Amino acid sequence: MSEEHGTLIKTPKQLIVVAALALITPVTVAILGSQLVTSAKRIDTAESKRLVIERIKPVGTLVSTEGAAADTNASAASAAPAAAAAPAVAAKAKTGDQVFNESCVACHGTGIAGAPKAGDKAAWAPRLAEGAATLYDHAIKGFKTMPARGGAATLSDAEVKAAVDVLIAKAK
Numbered sequence: 822m823s824e825e826h827g828t829l830i831k832t833p834k835q836l837i838v839v840a841a842l843a844l845i846t847p848v849t850v851a852i853l854g855s856q857l858v859t860s861a862k863r864i865d866t867a868e869s870k871r872l873v874i875e876r877i878k879p880v881g882t883l884v885s886t887e888g889a890a891a892d893t894n895a896s897a898a899s900a901a902p903a904a905a906a907a908p909a910v911a912a913k914a915k916t917g918d919q920v921f922n923e924s925c926v927a928c929h930g931t932g933i934a935g936a937p938k939a940g941d942k943a944a945w946a947p948r949l950a951e952g953a954a955t956l957y958d959h960a961i962k963g964f965k966t967m968p969a970r971g972g973a974a975t976l977s978d979a980e981v982k983a984a985v986d987v988l989i990a991k992a993k
C-alpha cells in the first residue's frame with residue numbers, strides 16, 4: 822500500500838484548500854473579465870459625447886450667405902469646429918419668404934392641385950376668415966390635399982407660421 826504518490830493532495834485540509842481555489846479562481850476571473858468589458862461602455866462624459874457628435878455630424882453644414890454677419894459666423898465656425906457641431910443642429914430659423922420659396926411656392930405659386938394661389942385674394946378671402954390660428958394649424962398639420970408643413974417635415978412650427986404669414990400678407 823505504498824501507492825500514495827500520483828496525487829499532491831494528501832490531507833483533508835489540502836483538499837479543502839484546492840476545492841476552495843477551484844471555486845474562487847474562475848469566479849474572480851469572470852468578475853474581472855466582465856469589469857474589463859463593461860468598463861469600456863462607461864465613457865459617457867461630456868467630452869466623449871462631444872467627440873461622438875463630432876464624428877457623426879453631417880459632412881456639410883448650411884451656411885447662410887445673407888450679409889457679413891453670416892460670414893463671420895462661418896469663419897468662427899471653421900475656427901472652432903467642435904463648438905459648431907452642436908449648434909449646427911439648431912440652425913438659424915428660415916424667414917417666411919425663404920420657407921415659402923423653398924417649400925410652398927411649388928403649389929401655392931401656381932395654384933396647382935387646388936392650392937389657393939398666393940396673392941389670389943378671392944381664393945384666400947374665405948380662408949383668411951378662418952383666422953390665422955386655423956391657417957397655422959392647417960399648414961402645420963395638413964388640411965385635405967395640403968400636406969403637413971408643405972411636405973417639408975424638417976420645418977419648425979415657427980417657420981411654417983412665418984410662411985403662412987407671407988401667404989396671408991400676399992392675400993390682403
Ligand code: HEC
Nearest residue numbers: 924925928935936948956959960965966967970971984985
Ligand atoms: C403639394 C402642394 C402643396 C404644398 C407644397 C403646400 N401646400 Fe398649402 N395647400 C395645398 C392645397 C391643395 C391647399 C388647399 C387645401 C383645401 O382647402 O382643400 C392648401 C392650403 C393651404 C392653406 C389654407 C388652409 C386653410 O385652412 O384653408 C395654407 C395656410 C397653406 N396651404 C399653407 C402652406 C404653406 C405655409 C406651405 C409651405 C410650408 C404650403 N402650404 C405648401 C397644397 C400645398
